[in-house]
Amino acid sequence: MNQAADQGYRDKFAAACVAFRGTKRLTLVLYDVTTLFFQVEQEDEYRKPGLSKERRLEPQIVVGLLVDERGFPLQLHSFEGNKAETLTLVPVLDAFRAQHPEVTVSVACDAGMLSAANLLALEDAGYSFIVGSRIAKTPPDVAAYQHDGSELSDGQIFESRQWFGRGETRRERRVVYQYREKRARLDLRNIEKQVEKAKKVVAGTTPVKKGRFLKISGASKSVDGALVESARQRAGMKGYVTNLPVLTAPALTVIDAYHQLFNVEASFRMAKTDLKARPIYHRQREKIEAHLTVVFCAIAISRHIQEVTGVSVKKCVQQLARVQDGVVSIAGVEHIVPAAIPGEVRELLTRLGRSGAGH
Known part of the structure; x- marks a missing residue:
């Protein structure tokens, strides 16, 4: 395990992974983070309490995984447990570019990575990106379309340009919106559940709690009808922010690239279940990093086995055993x-x- 750190095993294996997949076809990478907790009472400089994906209170570390569009791992890095997700992306991409300066890729990541400062850092570092966008209000193009009484159709796409940031760092970027009927049905069901909760609070049958559609003014409580109607108008809409030009990445290309993120999520699930990435019994950072190197290698081998056999790793192991x-x-x-x-x-x-x- 000491050799894994001293001789840079992970960097060597990461380089082998990229060579195995081939740099010519590598144009899109996907990124996400997870957390691994430790059953220890005392934190240290590495294992710290933070925002846990598993809603745990124990000290943890943050693990960032960079994969290709089919979920095959390319880079794995760990960070202190209290490191913000948005601050992990650029260091991982920088490490990838340092190893492969000849490769130009775009990165897709989820809305948790979306912050004006983070996107600015990505652009200033020369990266192109596709990031999920939180929709706080109905996009102007969509509102204008609905204003005339027109109904949205499944798969309908709108494109606009919006300003992000403030002051000197303010920049204009492409935003792609798509409406899906299946997503709308789910959104509307959730909206109705939240409205019912708010009504029960107003009626006094449920204790006062903070609710999405609950409006409290002094001793008065009511359902915020305007907010409910705004949420209903946005039901089924999903936004995607990118700095890629239209000629390079048409709207459907942007949407399809973002939806490949399930592949990195699948790799994380594989690491936590099939590969048993934790519990981790080590306490020194070098040993923990060596453990993660083994997990990284196992993810690569497992993803390859799944691709060429069409059989899950769990079933493959059961059959071979x-x-x-x-x-x-x-x-x-x-x-x-x-x-x-x-x-x-x-x-x-x-x-x-x-x-x-x-x-």
């Missing part, structure tokens, strides 16, 4: 009895063999 040679002792002499390989296992091994033939 059944194949075991036997040892029989006859007159003091041990004999190896080769395992019988079932047809589905043989097919798995054949697919893996084919995938490795050219590497």
